[in-house]
Amino acid sequence: MPRRGGATKRSRAAHVAPGPCPVSSGAATPLSSALPSTYASETEYDGYDTESKLSLAALTLGGSIVNPPKPGRKKLKSFRFLDLPSELRLRVYDYHFAGVGEVLDLDPDNYKRIHRKLAILRTCRTVYREASYYFYSTFHVRIFPTNHGRFLKTKKPLLARMLPNQRALITTLQLRLGPGWSKPPRSWVVNPALGLSDCINVTKLAVYVECDPGMDYFEGFRQPDNFFERFSKTLFTDVLAEMPWVGHVEFDARPSVRKSGLLMRGLLEVVTARGLRITWGQERGWTDAEEVEKKPAPSFGAPLFVPQGSPSIMVVV
Known part of the structure; x- marks a missing residue:
């Protein structure tokens, strides 16, 4: 006699669906499958576990996770x-x-x-x-520093601090004359350490004159025997001697400097002797024509000119 409940267990076992085919954990059975598995897959247990095993490139392949693109907004392209x-x-x-x-x-x-x-x-x-x-x-590069602070008497000007390949790219150098007119700095000397021989692409030398100690109002303050004029002419000659390929010199100055002064005449003689081209800067307004000396205005308290034959009356302004 069969045991109670045995047939029932066998009948139930006959109707049980067959077990799922073995698959890897990476290819989980989708939840919407027509033939769902009897045993739950790893993805069904923890939906975030598979994403944690993916690489960062796979997670960000579709876009940024932190700042996803907003719908309707165009993605900006990089500019090359x-x-x-x-x-x-x-x-x-x-x-x-x-x-x-x-x-x-x-x-x-x-x-x-x-x-x-x-x-x-x-x-x-x-x-x-x-x-x-x-x-x-x-940009112009100044040969000797003219800053009246700590750099005026420095032993290494900016040109000497540059690398040779940087000096080779310079096209215009500036020589500024005027600072130290009573006692020029000792570092204002042309030597190999200055690096002028590396400036092979310099085609123009700009000379700017700040002041001319030969003017009358320097009387009593300047050194005797035209010291600064001779110093400037020698320095200018040494700079051009280090760069024989320079063919253009531009002169400019402050309004108080005269072209007919001893300083400018000495500089012009050096350029003329070398046969270099001369141009003029915009600040002073010089041209190739001779400089016209302006007549000084009468000072206050000076008597005006009275023609002969007129009454001897002194008019004081």
């Missing part, structure tokens, strides 16, 4: 600066270096005006070559 034509890149460098100033010299404000802008040179080799060439070939 080097795809621009070279003339447009030069315009960008022009805007970037705006505010540097026309002349480069040792100055306490260089960190604010220049140093931060030179960070563009660390971008890549192409930008380094282009931006370096634009920077050193556009």
